[in-house]
Amino acid sequence: MxxxxxxxxxxxxxxxxxxxxxxxxxxxxxxxxxxxxxxxxxxxxxxIRAQEEKLSLFKIDLVGPYLFLVSNWEDKDAARNKVINLAFEQKVNPNWSWIVESYLRSDRDDFQEVQILGGIRYYYFMNKRMLRGKSANNFSGNYFSAVSTYGHRFSKNDDHATINLLYGIQRRLGKHFFFDINFGLENIFKAFENRETGIDFIFTGKWGISF
CATH class of the missing domain: 1.20.5 (Single alpha-helices involved in coiled-coils or other helix-helix interfaces)
Incomplete structure (x- = not known):
């Protein structure tokens, strides 16, 4: 036992x-x-510079110039792109900012079109970021945006105007780079020649230098 x-x-x-x-x-x-x-x-x-306090951001898109340079130069229209795209964004408080943007569109011969954009952005995750000890003033976040655009074509003396409701994702990459993508609905209430007024889907993507 x-x-x-x-x-x-x-x-x-x-x-x-x-x-x-x-x-x-x-x-x-x-x-x-x-x-x-x-x-x-x-x-x-x-x-993404999560801890950096920054209240304003100047952005230069590099995607448009790149596409312009690699376009098929045998086709004049194929080379048309956003040659210069500049934007400035300013924080009003951790959640809200306003943004102004402009770009020139060109083909391989001359400038064709200029557009100006102005609007507001709401970064809806900023309160959670602050609770986690992160900065809410570094422009890295997801957002809802309402913007108005006005465009003018030089060759035809033609105008274009829209109001857009967008959802976007913006991130800062290191000290001097960023990417910003957004999509949503574009309400075209004044259209260029050969375009129709009405509501359309819009998608934009930018990657470039920021200061």
């Missing part, structure tokens, strides 16, 4: 020891995963 009790006692000790080792390994693994996640999060926040 004593031998049986001793055998069960040894088995119990072995199982308890194994369980403790398993808990230690699992705890160590969880700690390692948490540390790695924290390191990745810190690196990501550094890239």
């Amino acid at each position: 004593k031998k049986v009790v001793l055998v069960f006692y040894l088995i119990g000790c072995t199982c308890a020891s194994y369980g403790q080792e398993k808990i230690k390994v699992e705890t160590s693994t969880e700690t390692m995963d948490t540390v790695q996640y924290s390191q990745l999060l810190r690196a990501y926040n550094k890239i």
